[in-house]
Amino acid sequence: MQTTTKRRRIKDLNFWEKIYVPEIIKGLSLTLRTMFKPKFTMEYPEVRFDPSGSYRGRPVLVQEENGVERCVACGLCSRVCPALAIEVQAAETELEKERYPVKFEINMLRCIFCGFCEEVCPEEAIVMSKDYELAFTNREEAIYGKDKLLIPVGKLQDRIDFLRQYK
Amino acid sequence: MSILEIVIVTLIKVVVVVGTMLVTVAYLVYFERKVSAWAQNRIGPNRVGWKGTLQPFADLFKLVLKEDIVPDNADRKIHALAPVIALLVALSTYAVIPFGPDLQIGNYNIPLLVADVNIGVLFILALTSLGVYALTLAGWSSGSKYSLLGGIRSSAQMISYEVSMGFSVAGVLLLSESLRPVAIVESQSGWMWNAIVQPIGFITFLVSAFAETNRLPFDLPEAEPELVGGFHTEYSSTKFAGFFLAEYANMIISSAFIVTLYLGGWQIPYIGKIGLSPLLETLLCFGAFLFKMALLLFFFLWVRWSLPRFRYDQLMNLGWKVMFPLSLINIIWVAALIMIFGM
Numbered sequence: 001m002q003t004t005t006k007r008r009r010i011k012d013l014n015f016w017e018k019i020y021v022p023e024i025i026k027g028l029s030l031t032l033r034t035m036f037k038p039k040f041t042m043e044y045p046e047v048r049f050d051p052s053g054s055y056r057g058r059p060v061l062v063q064e065e066n067g068v069e070r071c072v073a074c075g076l077c078s079r080v081c082p083a084l085a086i087e088v089q090a091a092e093t094e095l096e097k098e099r100y101p102v103k104f105e106i107n108m109l110r111c112i113f114c115g116f117c118e119e120v121c122p123e124e125a126i127v128m129s130k131d132y133e134l135a136f137t138n139r140e141e142a143i144y145g146k147d148k149l150l151i152p153v154g155k156l157q158d159r160i161d162f163l164r165q166y167k
Numbered sequence: 168m169s170i171l172e173i174v175i176v177t178l179i180k181v182v183v184v185v186g187t188m189l190v191t192v193a194y195l196v197y198f199e200r201k202v203s204a205w206a207q208n209r210i211g212p213n214r215v216g217w218k219g220t221l222q223p224f225a226d227l228f229k230l231v232l233k234e235d236i237v238p239d240n241a242d243r244k245i246h247a248l249a250p251v252i253a254l255l256v257a258l259s260t261y262a263v264i265p266f267g268p269d270l271q272i273g274n275y276n277i278p279l280l281v282a283d284v285n286i287g288v289l290f291i292l293a294l295t296s297l298g299v300y301a302l303t304l305a306g307w308s309s310g311s312k313y314s315l316l317g318g319i320r321s322s323a324q325m326i327s328y329e330v331s332m333g334f335s336v337a338g339v340l341l342l343s344e345s346l347r348p349v350a351i352v353e354s355q356s357g358w359m360w361n362a363i364v365q366p367i368g369f370i371t372f373l374v375s376a377f378a379e380t381n382r383l384p385f386d387l388p389e390a391e392p393e394l395v396g397g398f399h400t401e402y403s404s405t406k407f408a409g410f411f412l413a414e415y416a417n418m419i420i421s422s423a424f425i426v427t428l429y430l431g432g433w434q435i436p437y438i439g440k441i442g443l444s445p446l447l448e449t450l451l452c453f454g455a456f457l458f459k460m461a462l463l464l465f466f467f468l469w470v471r472w473s474l475p476r477f478r479y480d481q482l483m484n485l486g487w488k489v490m491f492p493l494s495l496i497n498i499i500w501v502a503a504l505i506m507i508f509g510m
Contacts, residue, residue: 021370024474031473035205043210 049132053162056113056128059106062160063150070125073101077117077126085110086117104149108134109142119167127159172275180281184261192415193223199415199468206472227408235404240310249308250402250409253301257416260294263287264423265349267433267453271445279433279453280349287348288336291424292329295379298417299325302381302388302398305410309401317397320479321388324378327486328385332375334494338368338501339428352432362429364504368497369429371490376421378486381414382467384474387482422463430459 016022042049051057062070073090089103117126129151136142153160197212197220204211212219237246264287267279284290299321306318339361340346343354355361362369378385389397399410426432433456438448477485 027473028469031206031469034208035202037208039210040208041210043213 051130051132053158055130055132056115057131058108058113058129058134058144059111059115059117059126059149060129060131060151060156061104061146061149062125062127062156063152065153068095069100069104069146069150070123071101071104072097072099072123072125073104074099074122076120076122080116080120082114082116083110083112085112101146104146105143106149107143108136109139118163124160124163127156127163129156129159176275176277177281181262184281185258188258188261188416188419189412191419192412193227195415195418195464195468196223196226196411198465199471202465202468203472206469230408230411231405233404233407235406236401238310238401241401242308242310245304245308246401247406249301249305250406250413252304253298253413254409254416256294256298256301257413257420260291260420261423263290263348264420264427265352265432266423266456268449270449278349279449283347283349286346288340288346288351288428291420292333292336295417295420296325296329298413301410301413305402306388306398309398311401313394313396313400314398317388317390317394317400320390320394321381321398324381324385324387324482324486327483328375328378328490331371331486331490331494332379334491334498335368335372335375336428338365338494338497341498341501341505348427348432352427352434355431355434358436360429360431365497365501367493367500371494371497372429373425374485374490376425377467377470378482380417380421380467382418383471384477385482386476387479390476418464418467419460422460422467425463426456426459430463432456 064070071088073088075088075090078086078088085107087103087105087107088101090099091102092098093100113128115128118128121127200222201211201219203209212222215221215225237243262281263284265278265280265283270277270279302321303318306314306316306321309315339351342361342364343351345351345354377383381388387397388394389399394400399407402410433452435452435455438451443451
């Protein structure tokens with residue numbers, strides 16, 4: 001003969017839990033308390049989210065203080081880009097760095113914000129910015145050229161500090 | 168009063184009641200969204216009008232502008248009829264609920280309810296039961312599996328909850344010895360509210376009211392996750408707005424009905440002893456009725472955003488094995504009170 005012993009399982013409810021009402025009151029009081037807590041909502045157009053240095057917004061080119069980009073048009077970013085979003089055309093220059101990009105385009109419809117371009121860049125010339133407000137009305141507009149990509153180094157200091165600390 | 172005066176006064180009351188009803192429905196939707204937001208640490212609608220107060224009208228406007236889609240398989244006539252039934256039932260039930268004591272203006276003595284019917288409680292129970300036809304017909308005529316399941320659920324749910332609801336009301340009727348809503352309110356003078364005298368009946372009626380209005384935790388006919396909207400899956404535009412309106416109107420009726428049956432209606436305990444002027448007293452009582460109703464409506468919203476939905480078999484279990492015996496116990500309790508204390 002097999003004896004069946006009734007063991008108490010964790011999911012078995014006790015008497016007070018079985019009559020529902022006290023548990024319901026507990027749940028109700030929880031939501032009532034929540035109603036008076038501060039709200040998390042950020043009212044977007046008026047209040048804007050200010051990300052920290054670790055935020056990966058749209059990739060931009062670093063512009064030195066003398067107005068020249070750091071990029072030497074090695075094409076590594078273009079090579080590593082998994083979404084094939086970057087197109088670089090190199091040319092020679094009289095400056096010390098000898099090469100510069102004549103054309104540097106990022107198709108923001110293709111970009112997946114992975115940050116590989118930034119990771120692979122030997123010159124720290126392409127970094128992810130804090131800019132997350134990207135909206136276009138047609139496909140041509142979504143291809144960002146050098147005019148939109150060049151950002152003065154001062155505005156990117158947060159990200160550059162972050163990269164030097166962790167990369 | 169002459170016949171003409173009676174007709175005019177009644178018409179005014181009808182217009183006022185339906186008007187306030189529709190405005191309350193609109194703002195109930197607004198507060199539903201606000202309460203849901205607060206319960207989830209959000210702010211809620213605040214863009215349309217001051218603090219979002221015009222939001223319900225924007226919602227309604229959007230719904231009316233939408234394309235009205237009827238599925239190919241649908242039974243077109245019944246499909247169109249269902250939301251009409253829902254609205255008709257929701258708006259006509261309010262006629263018999265008293266929202267204040269008699270109002271004295273000059274020589275006129277105006278009772279603050281549209282129709283003082285002797286069988287008011289029966290009328291409300293009958294009409295709200297008719298309301299389930301709207302859901303079942305909507306589910307059946309849509310020609311969609313999900314809708315059909317929703318419709319079937321609503322009728323099964325109605326059968327299991329109407330029983331305990333009826334028995335809970337029987338407890339009230341035993342004490343008031345009348346089916347007239349006004350008499351029921353007057354029988355609860357002082358602190359002799361039925362919610363205090365028969366707490367079990369109050370709880371069973373409250374739970375049944377939730378089931379009757381298809382509100383969470385008993386919104387099985389809608390059940391968004393499993394039935395993608397249930398009976399109103401195939402409804403859009405104005406017809407959907409009809410169901411939407413009816414649901415909230417039903418909530419208002421349920422809370423008004425609960426206030427009438429269990430929370431002393433418009434009565435404020437011992438207000439007669441303060442010695443206010445009759446007009447002020449009437450207005451205060453009217454305010455008390457609205458206040459009690461508002462509290463109950465908040466409770467409806469509050470529960471919706473706190474409790475999860477019951478599973479179908481759990482609902483049936485609760486209805487037949489818990490609520491039904493409890494409502495019977497309540498009748499015995501009330502009968503014993505009458506026997507012993509002769510109340």
